Amino acid sequence: MSAHLPPDHPSVPKQKIGVLLLNLGTPDGTDYWNVRRYLREFLSDPRVIETNKLLWWPILNLVILSFRPQKAVMPMRKSGTARKTKVHSASSPVIRPKA
Amino acid sequence: MRYGNPSTESVLKRMQAEGCQKILLVPLYPQYSATTTATANDKAFDALKTMRWQPAVRTAPAYFDDPKYIETLANSIRDGVEALPFEPDLVITSYHGMPVEYLKKGDPYHCQCYKTTRLVREYLGWPKEKLMVTFQSRFGPTEWLQPYTDKTLEALPGKGVKKVAILAPAFSADCIETLEEIAMGGKETFMHAGGEQFAYIPCLNASPSGMDMIEAMVRRELSGWI
Numbered sequence: 001m002s003a004h005l006p007p008d009h010p011s012v013p014k015q016k017i018g019v020l021l022l023n024l025g026t027p028d029g030t031d032y033w034n035v036r037r038y039l040r041e042f043l044s045d046p047r048v049i050e051t052n053k054l055l056w057w058p059i060l061n062l063v064i065l066s067f068r069p070q071k072a073v074m075p076m077r078k079s080g081t082a083r084k085t086k087v088h089s090a091s092s093p094v095i096r097p098k099a
Numbered sequence: 100m101r102y103g104n105p106s107t108e109s110v111l112k113r114m115q116a117e118g119c120q121k122i123l124l125v126p127l128y129p130q131y132s133a134t135t136t137a138t139a140n141d142k143a144f145d146a147l148k149t150m151r152w153q154p155a156v157r158t159a160p161a162y163f164d165d166p167k168y169i170e171t172l173a174n175s176i177r178d179g180v181e182a183l184p185f186e187p188d189l190v191i192t193s194y195h196g197m198p199v200e201y202l203k204k205g206d207p208y209h210c211q212c213y214k215t216t217r218l219v220r221e222y223l224g225w226p227k228e229k230l231m232v233t234f235q236s237r238f239g240p241t242e243w244l245q246p247y248t249d250k251t252l253e254a255l256p257g258k259g260v261k262k263v264a265i266l267a268p269a270f271s272a273d274c275i276e277t278l279e280e281i282a283m284g285g286k287e288t289f290m291h292a293g294g295e296q297f298a299y300i301p302c303l304n305a306s307p308s309g310m311d312m313i314e315a316m317v318r319r320e321l322s323g324w325i
Contacts, residue, residue, distance in 0.1 A: 013118030017324050018154070019317050020110060022139040023127045025100030026274065041102045047138035050201070 035069040101139045108146035115154055121324055124158045125317060127271040129168055130215060131161035132208035134197060159320045163211040164218055171303060171312040172215070172268055173222040179300035180264055187264040187298065189231060189255070192216045193281060194269040196234035196243040209244055215268055235267070235285075236276060252285055256293035263289065266300035271309070273302045 005012070027038035043049055043060050051059075100106060114122060126139040140158050147153050162168045180187060194212040202209045213232055220230045235248035248265075255263060265285060267277040282299035289297045303309030318325075 013116075015120050016118045017321065018114040018119030018122040019125060019321070020107070020114065020122055020143070021125050021127055021313070022107060022143065023100060023271065024135070024274070025103035028104060038103050045102075045134075045138055047141065048134050050198075 032069050036065055039068055040065055101135075101142050107139070107142040108149075111143060111146045111154075112150075115150065115152075120154050122154045122156050123317065123320055123324075124156060125313070125320070126159070126161075127313075128269065129161060129165075129271065130163040130194070130208050130211040130269055132197065133201065133206050134208075136161060157320060157324075159316060161211060162316055163215045165312075165316065167312050167315050169215070169218045169222055171308050173219045174308065175303060175306070176219065176264075176266065176300060177223060179266070179298075183264060183296075183298050185262050185296040185298075187296070188260045188262045189264075190225075190229060190300075191231055191233055191248070191251070191263055191265040192219070192268050193233045193235045193248040193265055193285075194244075194267070195276065196236050196247070198239075199242045199244060202244065212269065219268075235281060248281070248285065249288055252289040252294070253292045256289065256295075261294050262296040263294065264298040264300055267302060270302050271313075272304050277302060 025038070027034045029035075040060070043064060046053070049056055049060075111122070124140060124143050126136040128135040128139070131137075143156070147156065176190060180190065192212075192215070197206070197208060212234075216230060216232045220227070223230070231246075231251075233246050233248040233251045234244040237243040237247055237249075252263070252265075255261075265281060267273075267281055270277055277299075286297040286299070303312065
């Protein structure tokens with residue numbers, strides 16, 4: 001095909017078909033900031049939390065993100081998740097039932 | 100990954116740069132929910148919005164009633180139970196929960212969870228009382244899908260059900276929620292309430308049968324492209 005292209009044409013990769021497996025994700029590490037960053041992204045998703053944004057923002061930023069990351073760190077270390085599993089994938093460390 | 104790394108956008112862009120002009124998106128959630136399947140696809144579409152030369156894209160449907168998924172899940176339950184040193188009185192399929200309000204707004208997740216469990220039970224030929232559905236991870240003050248996993252585990256020993264096995268079929272891979280909340284926390288709750296034996300049956304993960312199931316689904320969804 002490249003024989004038909006002008007000399008200054010960018011190189012054209014061979015056409016391929018791709019398969020992209022999508023899953024939930026997991027924090028990059030078990031420390032407070034990594035867990036916080038992950039939780040923030042997860043709990044800022046309007047598909048997950050349908051509560052009115054003006055109501056939810058202070059709850060998330062002032063309450064949940066202040067306390068939940070610490071609470072999630074220990075279970076993550078205990079269970080050895082966060083990038084340790086072979087298919088490191090789904091993880092939702094916050095949503096633990098209240099006893 | 101919908102959240103965290105590698106992000107959907109970074110991988111989509113890399114695939115495009117490597118010449119993928121046709122891409123199949125496969126959300127690894129067997130049961131459809133707006134909170135999982137839809138948001139995973141949304142994230143991919145957000146990335147497409149920024150591309151001058153978009154690849155053609157297909158999305159794979161939820162596979163909650165796919166015969167191959169049912170067979171694979173059912174076999175993992177049967178094998179898991181057979182490998183136990185005890186015979187469970189009850190096997191619990193515990194799905195991730197959601198507010199009841201989402202169901203009322205039309206999210207089909209609840210129905211798909213029940214259908215998965217029913218089909219698995221039929222495949223195994225088990226009586227109705229041997230395999231039950233619960234919903235885990237309730238969070239916040241609102242009502243979530245019931246029966247709740249934790250309340251069920253707490254109540255079962257009092258009803259004479261002292262040996263259980265539990266699994267989390269809504270997850271394709273084990274994670275903190277399945278390992279810590281269910282396998283560890285669930286066990287604690289159950290034993291504390293007077294339970295005698297508790298076992299967690301792992302997700303399909305990267306098991307050969309789990310991978311075969313995904314491969315079969317991917318091949319089917321690629322038809323016409325390959």
